[in-house]
Amino acid sequence: MTAPLTKPARRRTKASVSSSETVSMNLADSIRAIPDYPRPGIVFRDITTLLGDARAFRRAVDELVQPFAGLKIAKIAGIEARGFILGGAVAHQLSAGFVPVRKKGKLPLETLRATYALEYGTDEIEIHRDAVQPGERVLLVDDLIATGGTAEAAVNLLAGLGAEVVAACFIVDLPELGGADKIRRLGVPVRTLVSFGGH
Numbered sequence: 001m002t003a004p005l006t007k008p009a010r011r012r013t014k015a016s017v018s019s020s021e022t023v024s025m026n027l028a029d030s031i032r033a034i035p036d037y038p039r040p041g042i043v044f045r046d047i048t049t050l051l052g053d054a055r056a057f058r059r060a061v062d063e064l065v066q067p068f069a070g071l072k073i074a075k076i077a078g079i080e081a082r083g084f085i086l087g088g089a090v091a092h093q094l095s096a097g098f099v100p101v102r103k104k105g106k107l108p109l110e111t112l113r114a115t116y117a118l119e120y121g122t123d124e125i126e127i128h129r130d131a132v133q134p135g136e137r138v139l140l141v142d143d144l145i146a147t148g149g150t151a152e153a154a155v156n157l158l159a160g161l162g163a164e165v166v167a168a169c170f171i172v173d174l175p176e177l178g179g180a181d182k183i184r185r186l187g188v189p190v191r192t193l194v195s196f197g198g199h
């Protein structure tokens with residue numbers, strides 16, 4: 001009897017998520033820092049330069065997606081507005097659906113709403129009540145995590161609909177603001193590609 005050439009395929013359902021140092025070094029160069037925007041004392045991390053650079057944009061999307069390929073992600077939830085740009089690309093790569101998590105008042109049918117605090121103010125986000133089915137495996141995507149207030153509100157909305165939030169991923173982490181740790185404490189793995197100190 002000869003042994004089978006291939007091992008039986010293992011079903012991957014758990015994300016093994018970590019930040020990548022190599023990616024950080026390259027992608028960080030394509031993100032601009034704008035001092036004192038939108039308020040004095042805030043250093044705004046502007047990803048429009050990364051989005052406008054074909055290689056950096058592709059690399060960022062590929063790196064966000066990489067740990068989740070084959071994990072049977074049913075839907076990507078992208079947070080308005082910058083999370084829509086990345087979330088759409090990630091959904092395409094993973095052959096997943098896309099769910100918009102929108103600022104209040106933009107969705108036409110029945111919604112769940114959550115209020116949250118930002119690094120610079122407060123806001124409210126909403127999701128359609130029928131956007132996710134109970135038990136569906138959802139990956140949350142946004143461009144940046146700072147205090148984590150926005151992502152926490154989004155995780156709570158998704159959990160409120162019965163989704164299984166497999167992980168949350170972001171290009172940029174501002175670790176001094178503690179957002180990524182806040183989301184990990186909710187039991188949701190976090191992937192980030194670039195960290196900036198001295199926000």
Ligand SMILES: O=P(O)(O)OC[C@H]1O[C@H](OP(=O)(O)OP(=O)(O)O)[C@H](O)[C@@H]1O
Nearest residue numbers: 080081082118119145146147148149150
């Ligand atoms: O971790 P937090 O402290 O919650 O901050 C992160 C959020 O802030 C930014 O969005 P913003 O609310 O500025 O909206 P925009 O994408 O529409 O510009 C960013 O895109 C994240 O969604």
Ligand SMILES: Nc1ncnc2[nH]cnc12
Nearest residue numbers: 043044045046119144146
């Ligand atoms: N410093 C920052 N730069 C860009 N987007 C942000 N969202 C929250 N804080 C931010």
